[in-house]
Amino acid sequence: MDKSILELLKKAGEFSEKESILLKNELQYKKLKKDDYLLEKGNTCSSLSFIISGSFYQYSIDLELNKNIIDLNVSNDWVINHKSFTTRKPSEYSIQAFEDSSIYELSIDAIHRLIAQSQSFLQMGKVLEESTSRIDFFDNNNTPDEKYNFILKNKPNLLQKFPQKLIASYLKITPETLSRVRKRIK
Numbered sequence: 001m002d003k004s005i006l007e008l009l010k011k012a013g014e015f016s017e018k019e020s021i022l023l024k025n026e027l028q029y030k031k032l033k034k035d036d037y038l039l040e041k042g043n044t045c046s047s048l049s050f051i052i053s054g055s056f057y058q059y060s061i062d063l064e065l066n067k068n069i070i071d072l073n074v075s076n077d078w079v080i081n082h083k084s085f086t087t088r089k090p091s092e093y094s095i096q097a098f099e100d101s102s103i104y105e106l107s108i109d110a111i112h113r114l115i116a117q118s119q120s121f122l123q124m125g126k127v128l129e130e131s132t133s134r135i136d137f138f139d140n141n142n143t144p145d146e147k148y149n150f151i152l153k154n155k156p157n158l159l160q161k162f163p164q165k166l167i168a169s170y171l172k173i174t175p176e177t178l179s180r181v182r183k184r185i186k
Contacts, residue, residue: 007076008050008104013123022117026110031102038079038095038103045084045091047107048124051077054101055161059169060093069169072158079103098162147171148181 008027015023030049032038038056039045056079058071070093073079084091085108114121142150148171151158158167168178 012078013120013126015120015123019118019120022114023106023121026114027104027106029102030105032097032100034097034099036097038097039081039084039091039093041092041094042090044088045081046109047105048078048080048085048111049103049105051075051079052102052104054103055098056095056101057098057162057166058093058095067166067169069166072155072162072166072170074155074157074161144171144173144177144181145185147173148178148185152185 012023027050032054038049039058041060051073053075055072055074057067057069057073058079058081059067059069062068071079079095081091081093081095083089084093111121111124114124151167151171158170162170164178165175168175171178173181
């Protein structure tokens with residue numbers, strides 16, 4: 001079995017061999033070019049995607065036309081707009097490829113089919129929880145140092161993939177504050 005599918009299964013839950021095959025059969029492989037949209041603002045998020053290679057950023061655009069980063073995702077991450085996916089309402093955010101990327105996509109209909117075949121697929125809910133817990137961490141009142149340390153500990157590969165401006169926006173701090181934090185933490 002493809003190494004990236006094994007990573008996907010590990011992150012999604014514990015599945016029997018039969019369940020793993022069911023999941024594999026529901027996955028849709030897609031390639032996206034840099035700047036392609038996985039989800040455009042105003043569309044409803046109807047799938048979750050596992051990144052095989054490449055990276056994505058989820059953002060909104062403010063009144064000054066700045067991109068406010070909501071989430072950053074790299075290889076072996078799940079990417080989803082949680083709120084749109086669970087409420088079935090149009091997304092307030094866009095998800096865009098930061099570089100050429102490949103994903104496995106799992107539609108909401110496929111998830112329902114999988115759950116109908118085995119209750120084990122209810123474990124996939126932890127993918128949704130993971131997507132919101134990280135965002136909540138950055139939106140709460142943590143210090144810039146705490147936020148940066150979180151990335152160093154849990155997602156250091158973000159620092160190699162994305163420019164400082166996007167990292168700062170993700171951390172909800174200015175690029176200048178990020179520079180000071182990086183100097184202090186080194």
